[in-house]
Amino acid sequence: MARSGRMFEIIQMLRTSRSPLTAEAIAARLEVTKRTVYRDIATLQATRVPIEGAAGIGYVMRRGFDLPPLMFTPEEMEAITVGLSLIARTGDHSLEEAGATAMAKISEVLPSSEPSTAQTHLFVSSWHAIPDPAFDLRLLRRAIREERKLELRYRDGVGNLTQRIVCPLAIIYYIDGILLAGFCELRQDFRHFRHDRIEECEPLDLRFQGQSAALRKMWRDSHDLFHYETEENPP
The missing domain is CATH 1.10.12 (Lyase 2-enoyl-coa Hydratase; Chain  A, domain 2)
Structure with missing residues (x-):
């Protein structure tokens, strides 16, 4: 998360909290270090955001501080x-x-x-037929944002288990399944992985920075997003 977005999140957390929040609690929610939280709060205080408190005690937002209202039709x-x-x-x-x-x-x-x-007068059914994953799907989204390679333990449609190193590019949501699209180093080609066949998912320290936009364009130019391709083009 960019620093500006992180500081906005800190403001929101303090505005809505009914009790003081420690740097440790804020750091856990933002998935950063306490030192990062201390620096961000010091920056906010320097810009006259009315945050009160201290390290080890907790922080609160003084009453009266508000963000500009959003205007929507x-x-x-x-x-x-x-x-x-x-x-x-x-x-x-x-x-x-x-x-x-x-x-x-x-x-x-x-x-x-x-x-x-x-x-609201608008209601949406939450029904779906998507199986629960064996891991937290936020790992996929984070790896895509960070251009970080993933190691997958994947079982295909006939039960074969393989180990893959994948550059994750996109997630496609269907009413009965979720696909991860990526460049598979084993096959040296684009492949789609059904989320319910991924038995293990491990982010790696290996990056493909600066390559995701070009790879994603190549993938989109050569694939139809509205059809499953794991069966016709098995990984």
Whole structure:
């Protein structure tokens, strides 16, 4: 996460917390070190964000501090509400949690004249037929963002188990499954991996920085995203 985004998250956490938050608690939620939290809070305090507290005691946001309100048209709010609600149909639990947090943040900073996301007239079924994964799917999304290679222990449709080193490029969500698209070093080609056949997923220290955009374009130019390709083009 970029530093600006991380400091925004710290502000949001302190604004919504009913009790002081320690640097350790903030660091755990942001997945950074306590030293990073201390530096970020010092920077925020230097810019006159009213954060009070100290290391080892905890931090609070002084009352009265607010962020500029978000302005959305009713149509835009309906689009946001439906879009975030549809995340429940992906079967990606960590993504669903992030969607709920985003919805809460939007509701928090909406002007009182804007329609509330908690009182919507739009409802979305959360039904899906996606099997639960054997690992946290946020590992895939993080590896894609960081251009980090993954080591997969993958079982194909006929039961063969292989070890793969993959450059992850994209995740495709279907109503009954999730595919990871990536460049497979074993096959030296693009391959799709069903999430429920990935038995183990381990991020590596190996990177492919600066290559993901070109690889993703090559993949998109040569594949149809609306069909499973693990059967016709087995990994």
